Amino acid sequence: MNDFQLQIKKVTLHKLFMKLKSPFETSFGLFKDREFFVIEVEDETGEIGFGESVAFALPLYNEETNKTVKHVLEDFLIPLAMDKPIHHPDELSERFKTIKRNYMAKSAIEGAIWDLYAKRRQQTLAETIGGVKKEIEVGISIGIQDSIEELLKIVDGYVKQGYKRMKIKIKPGRDYELIRKVREKFPNISIMVDANSAYTLDDFSIFAKLDTLDLMMIEQPLAHDDIIDHAKLQAKINTPICLDESIHSLEDAKKAIELGSCKIINIKVGRVGGITEAKKIHDYCQKHGIDVWCGGMLESGIGRAHNVAISTLAQFTLPGDTAGSSRYWEEDIVDPEIEVRNGVISVQDSPGIGHKLKRSLLESLRTEMFVIQNKKMREAKR
Numbered sequence: 001m002n003d004f005q006l007q008i009k010k011v012t013l014h015k016l017f018m019k020l021k022s023p024f025e026t027s028f029g030l031f032k033d034r035e036f037f038v039i040e041v042e043d044e045t046g047e048i049g050f051g052e053s054v055a056f057a058l059p060l061y062n063e064e065t066n067k068t069v070k071h072v073l074e075d076f077l078i079p080l081a082m083d084k085p086i087h088h089p090d091e092l093s094e095r096f097k098t099i100k101r102n103y104m105a106k107s108a109i110e111g112a113i114w115d116l117y118a119k120r121r122q123q124t125l126a127e128t129i130g131g132v133k134k135e136i137e138v139g140i141s142i143g144i145q146d147s148i149e150e151l152l153k154i155v156d157g158y159v160k161q162g163y164k165r166m167k168i169k170i171k172p173g174r175d176y177e178l179i180r181k182v183r184e185k186f187p188n189i190s191i192m193v194d195a196n197s198a199y200t201l202d203d204f205s206i207f208a209k210l211d212t213l214d215l216m217m218i219e220q221p222l223a224h225d226d227i228i229d230h231a232k233l234q235a236k237i238n239t240p241i242c243l244d245e246s247i248h249s250l251e252d253a254k255k256a257i258e259l260g261s262c263k264i265i266n267i268k269v270g271r272v273g274g275i276t277e278a279k280k281i282h283d284y285c286q287k288h289g290i291d292v293w294c295g296g297m298l299e300s301g302i303g304r305a306h307n308v309a310i311s312t313l314a315q316f317t318l319p320g321d322t323a324g325s326s327r328y329w330e331e332d333i334v335d336p337e338i339e340v341r342n343g344v345i346s347v348q349d350s351p352g353i354g355h356k357l358k359r360s361l362l363e364s365l366r367t368e369m370f371v372i373q374n375k376k377m378r379e380a381k382r
């Protein structure tokens, strides 16, 4: 096991453009489509792994964009990944340490290498990272709607489909009254809200009212880079606060937990720089009794498959934003598509992410492609 190694021969960045089935509105903006990179890594044996970058076209969720991801991958991370053989994917976060932040770029290449590594070992990605579940529970994220009638109808539809919890996006002016009506109509379902950092402590009265609605949690109510005000808010309400945007690393998680800024953490592999860091946060939360769940970034099936794998770790005790392929896409780029049955996904049992890429569909959705060859290997062969 110790003498295992893989050497990266070639990395291909496929930039895709996919139209969403219907627009998705958050407090920071409206998505009508999704532009992102699929990362394909090939090693010296010809084995291939896939990763997905979760950055958006615009820096509205955090500071990264498709352009920064491409720049950082091409100029820094891919050369570091190709520099010498890899014995285990956990080595990469150490190798990337000199490059500050740029977590989504790091996660994109690291994820592809995890998939490749798992395939080389003939294991599922879930097994490779230490997952223990064969099935995971799934919640759904519902964008801001034009009317309460529309919102109630959508919630009703997802309740009937069996989703295990409803997450409803909120923003100032579209919060308490709407959620109160949803709670009134559905007294017994799990409801949470996600503000995507749209409020400040001046809005305390809104949180005091939301606190009466028996919500599972309130996700990232305050600034994207804050943990101090979140601690002040958490001290004044019973509803657990869940942090998303504020947590980029194990260090961030430790500080937030110590301060009492949250009781729950949403782990997005892309936001924390990859699976290795996500596992560290998971393990720490497990030790400290903090529930975690897997967030989503409107991924294609490649990113979703990685999310399913990470969700099989034991401390992912709450349903994640891992709704299936048909939630956002007319047709997904993976085969089989990610399928949710009665609010549950069955974890694939074929090696790696367990889903094949639909190559011709990928090509038809591709707007740009960049191929980076390992020059060292080419020279060695000559």
Ligand SMILES: O=C(O)CCC(=O)c1ccccc1C(=O)O
Residues within 6 Å of the ligand: 026, 061, 141, 194, 196, 244, 295, 296, 297, 298, 299, 321, 322, 323
């Ligand atoms: O992928 C999903 O289904 C979750 C969607 C979601 O809530 C979201 C989508 C885009 C950006 C941020 C978020 C979020 O979790 O905050």
Ligand SMILES: [Mg+2]
Residues within 6 Å of the ligand: 194, 196, 219, 220, 244, 245, 266, 295
């Ligand atoms: Mg969120």
